[in-house]
Amino acid sequence: MAVKILVIEDEAAIREMVDMSLAAAGFEVFQAESGEEGFSLLNEHVPDLILLDWMLPGMSGIDFARRIKKDPLCSDIPVIMLTARGEEEDKVRGLDSGADDFVTKPFSPRELVSRIKAVLRRASPMSSEEVVEVDGLKLDPLSHRVTAHDNKVDMGPTEFRLLHFFMTHPERVFTRGQLLDNVWGTNVYVEERTVDVHIRRLRKAIAGSGHDRLVQTVRGAGYRFSAKP
Amino acid sequence: MAVKILVIEDEAAIREMVDMSLAAAGFEVFQAESGEEGFSLLNEHVPDLILLDWMLPGMSGIDFARRIKKDPLCSDIPVIMLTARGEEEDKVRGLDSGADDFVTKPFSPRELVSRIKAVLRRASPMSSEEVVEVDGLKLDPLSHRVTAHDNKVDMGPTEFRLLHFFMTHPERVFTRGQLLDNVWGTNVYVEERTVDVHIRRLRKAIAGSGHDRLVQTVRGAGYRFSAKP
DNA sequence: CGTCGAGGTGACAGTTTCGTGGCAACTGGT
DNA sequence: ACCAGTTGCCACGAAACTGTCACCTCGACG
DSSP states (O other): OOOEEEEEOSOHHHHHHHHHHHHHTTOEEEEESSHHHHHHHHHHOOOSEEEEESSOSSSOHHHHHHHHHHSTTTTTSOEEEEESSOOHHHHHHHHHTTOSEEEESSOOHHHHHHHHHHHHHHHSOOOOOOOEEETTEEEETTTTEEEETTEEEOOOHHHHHHHHHHHHSTTOEEOHHHHIIIIIOTTOOOOTHHHHHHHHHHHHHHGGGTTTTSEEEETTTEEEEOSOO | OOOEEEEEOSOHHHHHHHHHHHHHTTOEEEEESSHHHHHHHHHHOOOSEEEEESSOSSSOHHHHHHHHHHSTTTTTSOEEEEEESSHHHHHHHHSOOOOSEEEEESOOHHHHHHHHHHHHHHHOIIIIISOEEETTEEEETTTTEEEETTEEEOOOHHHHHHHHHHHHSOSOEEOHHHHIIIIIOTTOOOOTHHHHHHHHHHHHHHGGGTOTTSEEEETTTEEEEOSOO
16 A cells, blocks of 8 residues: 655656655655646545645645645645745744645755655554453553453454454454455455454464453354353 | 643644744643644653643543543643633632643733743653652663663663653553654654664663563554563 | 355465664764 | 764564465254
8 A cells, every 4th residue: 555645846857856756765656747736636646645845836835735724635634845945934834834844945855755754654643542351351552462361462463453343343243344344444455264364363362261252253244252152 | 852742722823822932931842723633642742741721622621631631641641721711710620620730811921831830840750850660670860870770771862761751651552653753852854763773772771680571562563661571 | 964155274475574783974072 | 083972774684474275174954
């Protein structure tokens, strides 16, 4: 799942340089020369981040950022502004417009990539933080730990997410497809039988303390997490 | 390391004014417009103090404070409530909100800063000055020393800050990004893998006295400091 | 009892993640 | 200028994790 970045910059030289750097860093880049072109691209691909030049012909970067933030579909997309000079006033005005960070030209490819990563990791927080407990089996998302009557239980990341999903949705049958959507994520193609394998691994992980039987097979339908037999 | 303050306030004008004042006083400020945003910020930056508006869209300031105080990991963070002058003030003070202080709007920046410093002095032996000890490993922020069963432990400044952050927030997983934000600083752009290197150096430093195993790897998530295996 | 489909199980190879040593750049003191 | 300590980054290898497959077991049903 490649991270998509929309670059809006009118100078071809800079645009190419940025394109190269980001592509080399593993990002998927979409280029636009103007705000208008940026908007039409926005309709085709929703990017994970927008790199926006401060000075643009026609619609300025500020205008573009303001319009972005108004659109509920795009308002969560972080914006990094490219400015020519580190003018303090410009920065303040930019901040009001909703930009998440500023990079002043000239900049090194390394710095640009680094700051993009920094903005991206701030934009995506982690999931819920409530401790879940069923029948002595405790799962703590904050410490990312599972204990069975205070004994540590080891499992892989996928098993952890699977168990977390089960424990927050107990007593309910899920098909393999639903589990794939909720635990693996949409837009990923994985064989449904793979769910069986991870169910097996999860069962083995929590088996030690009589906590098997918690993950139940519903023949012909899917799986269920329940304390009742 | 700079004192971090989380400001939760929906009015942009007040938020900016507070931001300016606190930044001028040497604090590191994080802004949030709503309780929800505040919580997600809380996940990334653990602040030393929270400045909380009483009237918030959605989750009210009271709700937010209560939820904070319920979380054992955040319950030690002092909270200052911002209230409008008038009829609300008395009600708020009467409620069991868990706030450490109240500041009524309108207020002067000078007053706000001095109240913040007062609360920090009063409530912060936990946060930055007190000696922390876990399992015979003692860290003294004032004398900048770490001892393991009275034997001095040597490490670099970055390892010291990393260990201090870990010891004041044990039993919780932090992603590399969160560690970068909280130990290195928000406006620093460093590769996430660099965290691994300093984790290694920290482990090597405290390894001598059986105090490895304290810094634990959580595969796919980040690192955790815990006395439990 | 035999058949058949659904689910369980163990193994395996590709991929991802993490640990580790080394190195160049930088800093502050002499 | 030199030296010692620190820092960030890279490259390599080890270890863990993942998705699939082939094969086995189980249960329902005629």
